[in-house]
Amino acid sequence: MARNTHDHLAELIYQVRDKLTPEQAGGTGGSEGLGTKVLDVVYLVGCYHFARWWHAPEEEKTDDELTATGSLSGPRSELRDADATPEAVLAALRAHTHAHLACHGVRDPADPSQSRLLLHGDDLAPRQLAAERLRGAEFAYLSACHSAAPGKELADEVISVASAFQLCGYRHVIGSLWTVEDDMGPLLAQEVYRLLGAPDTPGTAHALHRAIGKLRQHDRYREPLFWASVVHSGP
Numbered sequence: 001m002a003r004n005t006h007d008h009l010a011e012l013i014y015q016v017r018d019k020l021t022p023e024q025a026g027g028t029g030g031s032e033g034l035g036t037k038v039l040d041v042v043y044l045v046g047c048y049h050f051a052r053w054w055h056a057p058e059e060e061k062t063d064d065e066l067t068a069t070g071s072l073s074g075p076r077s078e079l080r081d082a083d084a085t086p087e088a089v090l091a092a093l094r095a096h097t098h099a100h101l102a103c104h105g106v107r108d109p110a111d112p113s114q115s116r117l118l119l120h121g122d123d124l125a126p127r128q129l130a131a132e133r134l135r136g137a138e139f140a141y142l143s144a145c146h147s148a149a150p151g152k153e154l155a156d157e158v159i160s161v162a163s164a165f166q167l168c169g170y171r172h173v174i175g176s177l178w179t180v181e182d183d184m185g186p187l188l189a190q191e192v193y194r195l196l197g198a199p200d201t202p203g204t205a206h207a208l209h210r211a212i213g214k215l216r217q218h219d220r221y222r223e224p225l226f227w228a229s230v231v232h233s234g235p
Contacts (some may be wrong), residue, residue, distance in 0.1 A: 062102045064186035065143055069100050071197030086124045090132065093168075097138040102185070105144030105161065105176070112151030112159040117144055126164035134169035139204060141174045141192070143185050148175030148231050162233055172204040172234040180229055181221075188215055188230060205232045 066078070077096070079088055084103070093099055101117060108114040116123035142148070148162035162175030174192070191211035195201060202210065212227045221227055 061182050061186050065100065065102050065189045068186060068190040068193045071193040072098070073197070082120050084120045086119050086122050086128065089119055089124060090128065093132070093134060093137070097136050098140070099137075099170075100141045100143065100189075102143040105142070105147045107146035107149040109149075109152050112149075115146065115149065115151075115159075115161055117142070117147065117161060124161075126159060126161055129161070129164035129168045132168040137165075137169035137171070139172045139196075140165045140170045141189065142176070143180070143189060145176055145179045148173075148233065149177050162231075166233055170234075172232065174204070174208055174230065174232050176229045177231060178229045181226060184215070184221055184226055187218065187221075188212070191215070204234060208232045 069076070077092065079092060089101075104118040106116050106118060106123075108116075113126050116125040142162055142165065144161070146161075148160050150158040150160050150163075160175070162173045165173045165175075188211055191214050192207050195207035195210060196204065201207065208230065209232075212230065215221050215227050
């Protein structure tokens, strides 16, 4: 059954890839630096609903991540709590070029097409994202555990939530290969967005690299168990 699901999702992936513009596929064009471009940004925060996992301190950390995104200029909108349903999130993704999602993520190693982001009322999975055509999409920061984690099979055709974001149009995606400590998320996001919002921004991949370098100077996060989880996908 898992193989049939993989095959079907792979077919969707190839269909999406064939319809991508060069900019979406990671070719020439588009803006490598995000700080000098007028942005239309959406920040999607769907954590608070999951009270059994998230309590007041974690809500404050999510607010810290939201504040960090203020380093990027441009209009913004937010979805929180009950407003952050999968349908509302997808609608917002269609209308915005940049996204920051701070929520829980779940990995299914046997069937990565069933890995997902936990939103209010339901989940957002690669299958739903693969059906989208987000031609204006530029940058997505997935602050969710396991958002870039692949499955055990199809090692040469990685399927994850992060890769699904790329396939539906996002040129740059930041995600996590495994669990991210709650305290670490805001620290990393603050430095990434500070670098992306700078006039001389180094671009997304280099911004994450430098941000991780700074994170490694922190006494708590020197070990690869912490900083090696967060990865960039894109040109």
